[in-house]
Structure formats: C-alpha cells, structure tokens
Amino acid sequence: MKKLTIGSIQKRKSGVPLVMITAYDALFARLFAESADILLVGDSLNMSFGGNPDTLSATMDQMIYHTAAVCKGASETFVIADMPFGSYIDTTSALTNAMRVYRETPADAVKIEGGADKADLVRHLTANGIAVCGHIGLLPQAVRAEGGYKVKGKSEDEALSLIADAQAIEQAGAFIVVIEGVKADVATRVAQSVSIPVIGIGAGNGVDGQVLVFSDMLGLYEPFVPKFVKQYMNGAALVKEAVKNYADDVKQRSFPDENHVY
Numbered sequence: 001m002k003k004l005t006i007g008s009i010q011k012r013k014s015g016v017p018l019v020m021i022t023a024y025d026a027l028f029a030r031l032f033a034e035s036a037d038i039l040l041v042g043d044s045l046n047m048s049f050g051g052n053p054d055t056l057s058a059t060m061d062q063m064i065y066h067t068a069a070v071c072k073g074a075s076e077t078f079v080i081a082d083m084p085f086g087s088y089i090d091t092t093s094a095l096t097n098a099m100r101v102y103r104e105t106p107a108d109a110v111k112i113e114g115g116a117d118k119a120d121l122v123r124h125l126t127a128n129g130i131a132v133c134g135h136i137g138l139l140p141q142a143v144r145a146e147g148g149y150k151v152k153g154k155s156e157d158e159a160l161s162l163i164a165d166a167q168a169i170e171q172a173g174a175f176i177v178v179i180e181g182v183k184a185d186v187a188t189r190v191a192q193s194v195s196i197p198v199i200g201i202g203a204g205n206g207v208d209g210q211v212l213v214f215s216d217m218l219g220l221y222e223p224f225v226p227k228f229v230k231q232y233m234n235g236a237a238l239v240k241e242a243v244k245n246y247a248d249d250v251k252q253r254s255f256p257d258e259n260h261v262y
C-alpha cells in the first residue's frame, strides 16, 4: 500500500474511512502495514506490554524505542508516536520532546491528549514543523485525575465542549484528531464540525476513521475488554494452545523430530 501523507490523509475527510491501529514493535507493524493506513505507537503499550495499570508511567525513552521499532517494521506506513504523560507540560518541554521523536525516529507525527486547553501547545509544535494529531474525549492520561475512564458527551454542555475542543485543535494546526469514549451521536457532530479527519475509538461510526488497540482487537489482552472493542480473533486462546502443544511435544520428546534437526 502506498504510504499516506498529511495531504492524502486529509483528503479522506468524509470519504473512505481511515484505518488506524496501534503497533508497538517491528514484528507486528510489518503485519499490520498490509491493511492499515496509519500505525499509532500508543502509550497503551505501557498497559498491555508493560503490565502497568494505566499509561501514566510510560516514558519518552520507551516511546522512542517502540516508535523506532515500528518505523523499521513498516517503513512505508504513516506512523504517529504518542507523547507520554508529563512530556508536554508546557510549550518548551513539548517541543523538546516532540523534536526528540523526529530526530531519533522517522515517525511522521506525534499525538497529544487534550482539547482547547492544549491549543497553544499544538500551535507551538505545528509552528515549529511538527505534525500533530490531537486526542479529545476520554483521555487515558487523565484516568487518575478523573478517578476512572469516563465516557464523554453525555450532556449537551459536554457535547458543545467537545466540539469546541476539536475546533480549537484544528485551528491550532493539528492535521487529524482522535476522539475516544464519546457517545456516537456527539462524535458524529464533532466530526461534522471540523474539516480535519476525526478518528474514533469507542465513538461510533459517524466519524472519518477508526483506531483500535491491537492487543484488544486480536483478543490478546485478557484483563479487560472494553465494550466498544470487536475481537477479530481469540489471540489469547490461540497463543496458549500453541504454547501448550509445544510444551507437550517437548515433554514427550516428540519435538524436535527428524524434520527439525540439522
């Protein structure tokens, strides 16, 4: 598949929905690249791969390590790197850390959580040559401050505030925005209120594309399956069965057999 650019991504507004999926390493990135338009190196890796209860302890060094690996596995796919919690507390730290992503990896863009409150920061990054993906609605990095993962857009006030967030992020120069955990009808209104693509996760079908965390949609992450996740395979069961078969073979000395020796 031909690598998308910011221009070709933006042309997909209201067109064929954009397919985004998270990737954390070269191995899976190479597999996903055949069908995905955009790979997101999400800080969700801190949970599924790092074994942590939330995304907050992910570091800049870790994100850069994983982003570089994803880019190696999928050099012909547009890659967005998540900026981890605490890496964009002001415009100076945001630019310093975003520049690290560009200098130390070939990633195409960075993602920042937050709405109108982050508009100045997004403006500063885009003015300095960084392509920014916004992230509004349910913000995983706010889980401790908000006391849990809370679906947004349940009242008209929240709906108007989400529309204002998306518009502020667009005006600040973001080329795309992720909307997470928002009532479907409100997410549709948000998508209709801006001219940049709005990519939904748990936000219904009225947006310009979808993103899923790959370990969720492949059924690999067992601790919790969010309601909005469709599992396209039962990865956990398949992996466990394969490893059990291997263990049985080893114990019975049926592996390696004559086909698997030098």
Ligand code: KIV
Pocket (backbone or CB within 6 Å): 022, 040, 041, 042, 043, 044, 045, 082, 178, 180, 201, 211, 213
């Ligand atoms: O970290 C991540 O995987 C994300 C998605 C939930 C959009 O930000």
